Amino acid sequence: xxxxxxxxxxxxxxxxxxxxxxxxxxxxxxxxxxxxxxxxxxxxxxxxxxxxxxxxxxxxxxxxxxxxxxxxxxxxxxxxxxxxxxxxxxxxxxxxxxxxxxxxxxxxxxxxxxxxx
Amino acid sequence: xxxxxxxxxxxxxxxxxxxxxxxxxxxxxxxxxxxxxxxxxxxxxxxxxxxxxxxxxxxxxxxxxxxxxxxxxxxxxxxxxxxxxxxxxxxxxxxxxxxxxxxxxxxxxxxxxxxx
Numbered sequence: 001x002x003x004x005x006x007x008x009x010x011x012x013x014x015x016x017x018x019x020x021x022x023x024x025x026x027x028x029x030x031x032x033x034x035x036x037x038x039x040x041x042x043x044x045x046x047x048x049x050x051x052x053x054x055x056x057x058x059x060x061x062x063x064x065x066x067x068x069x070x071x072x073x074x075x076x077x078x079x080x081x082x083x084x085x086x087x088x089x090x091x092x093x094x095x096x097x098x099x100x101x102x103x104x105x106x107x108x109x110x111x112x113x114x115x116x117x
Numbered sequence: 118x119x120x121x122x123x124x125x126x127x128x129x130x131x132x133x134x135x136x137x138x139x140x141x142x143x144x145x146x147x148x149x150x151x152x153x154x155x156x157x158x159x160x161x162x163x164x165x166x167x168x169x170x171x172x173x174x175x176x177x178x179x180x181x182x183x184x185x186x187x188x189x190x191x192x193x194x195x196x197x198x199x200x201x202x203x204x205x206x207x208x209x210x211x212x213x214x215x216x217x218x219x220x221x222x223x224x225x226x227x228x229x230x231x232x233x
Binding site for chain 1 (some may be wrong): 208222
């Protein structure tokens with residue numbers, strides 16, 4: 001069965017520091033998709049990124065970057081020069097292609113990121 | 118355009134009562150998901166609809182939970198004889214296209230259910 005582990009329950013940093021959120025996953029499928037979602041205090045989950053299992057290229061989007069390594073089954077998320085608006089709960093999630101999405105997303109427990117001014 | 122909407126936003130009920138939660142997906146989205154978010158269990162998948170059919174209901178926590186979708190649009194999640202452990206935020210998501218494994222899920226704001 002698939003599993004996503006986010007070992008960091010809460011991280012607190014001072015604004016402008018860089019911060020990395022860890023995500024480790026388990027799956028038996030060879031084709032799968034990894035996601036990061038952000039849940040701000042308002043509560044609505046916001047999609048950030050998707051990677052498929054065949055694409056290990058790192059991705060950068062502004063201050064956000066993602067490091068996908070199949071060898072360590074990790075999909076880590078880094079925010080550079082953090083800002084107070086980045087404060088939220090961040091979820092890593094996995095979807096296996098084999099069931100065509102019928103099993104939904106498997107989420108990690110989330111990391112609560114607090115950016116202090 | 119309009120996103121996924123859910124109603125009510127908050128629901129307080131007494132133990133043993135039935136509740137009905139509603140989800141309006143984004144227009145044209147064919148697939149719909151229900152999740153539950155609670156402090157103890159995190160985000161759990163409950164059920165998936167492709168059109169009006171739910172091929173697998175094994176994710177529902179107990180037989181007190183049921184869900185339906187009519188007209189390929191609105192979905193309702195019904196919890197009968199509510200228990201205190203049902204207290205959680207119930208989230209709905211919809212996707213464009215049919216491949217839920219690949220496509221971005223668009224989430225609604227959730228219904229916060231409190232069972233007293």
